[in-house]
Amino acid sequence: MEYKAIIIGGSAGSFQVVTKIIAALPKNYPLTVFLCLHRLKHIRSGFVEALSIKAQMPIEEPNDKDPVKHGRIYLAPANYHMYVELGNKFALSTEDPVNHSRPSIDLSFESVAYNYNKKAIGIILSGANRDGAMGLKAIKNAGGIAIVQDPKECQVPTMTSASISATKVDYILKTEEIIKFLLNLR
């Protein structure tokens, strides 16, 4: 397999899209999928449960130092930054928010870029801020693939537009096309 990890970042307006994407990935999908999504302060819990109803792959919020496994979806826990460290372990942190965000999409993407290099695929979805732009750039610079949801389709296009101006992205795709792309990787 050419690719090992997919990381998806999203904020306002991304929940439906993420749900659609992970629902489409079959049970035995072989890559690791990381989700780094901003959440509203008052809905900190219940998110992973909501997603797990739709997902066919196993999905969880990792604990600190948990090993990263294939064929699983990992959701960054509310109120923690989530890194992947060398040796394929998670590391969590409660450092101050970056660009008002914790989890910070930039930080998660950068660590995935560093750990997986050209075996990583980064996807930025709808959102109302500029988090993720630097992270997607890091994925691209490390030789991975940079994808953004088509801003025309996004409920809030700020985040995807910021990513497109920060880096020369490989693909600008609608939700259905993102799904097709991910399924064809196999």
Added chain:
Amino acid sequence: MVTEDDVLKFISTIKNVSTYNFTNYSEKSFKRRAEKLLVDYKTDINGLMYRVSNDKEFLEQIVRDITVNTTELFRDPDIWATLKYRILPKFKKNKSIFIWHAGCSSGQEIYSMLILLHQLDLFDKAKVFASDINTQMLENAKKGQYKYRFNLGYLDNFDKVIKENPYNYDEFKEVPYSQYFDIDKAKDIITMKKFLRDKPVYRKHDLVNDGNIFYSKFDIILCRNVIIYFNNKLQNSVIELFSNNIYRNGYLVLGAHESILGSVSNNFDRTKGLYKKKPF
């Protein structure tokens, strides 16, 4: 940008001139802290190492800067509800309850516990000890004064834990905030009541080097969101220390996304998100 080599050199410099040893801290977050230091002090890694070696006061400041001190009142309300309804009531018959907050930061976790103990009529029995490597944070904890606006979320957490009962939605107990803290909206501060502030014993303590400095074992040790900054090896040695200093059937309370991974986990049963020391 700071390279891995820079980080190693920096860590070994600190180690050579002090007792502080960050060798076994988590790589990513330590590196980020180091990068932040360079920006904050407008220097490069060599400049930083020079000052750390030649200025004791600066070194202490750097140690305070490196630690991540974010905390909240009743952080993760579910855990506090578990403590309130499932754990603390078990100690009703005890003559005393020994509690240690390791890595207490600016004290919000301690005040959460004190308020809970008071609600359960366990306050007078409790002996509460608190420690951190960061002396500035210990001073802040003693003061018990926090920004009000920034911490408005605290009040939601307070309501969830103290006023509501997640096991029985019909139950609601009106507990005025003023019983435990004063809110000054104009000055934007919350101040904990004196009877709460006077309760804990505070000590500087480094989980890397120091053993149990409190001359007592504990019924409950809370060490939350501290070991995420440590690597596996250091995590295990810290948990070992806790394991040796918790009474049988006592509890270790870790952060919501922390767990015990080494063989020392055999000393505990995981129940309801907490670790209970096995009775043998």
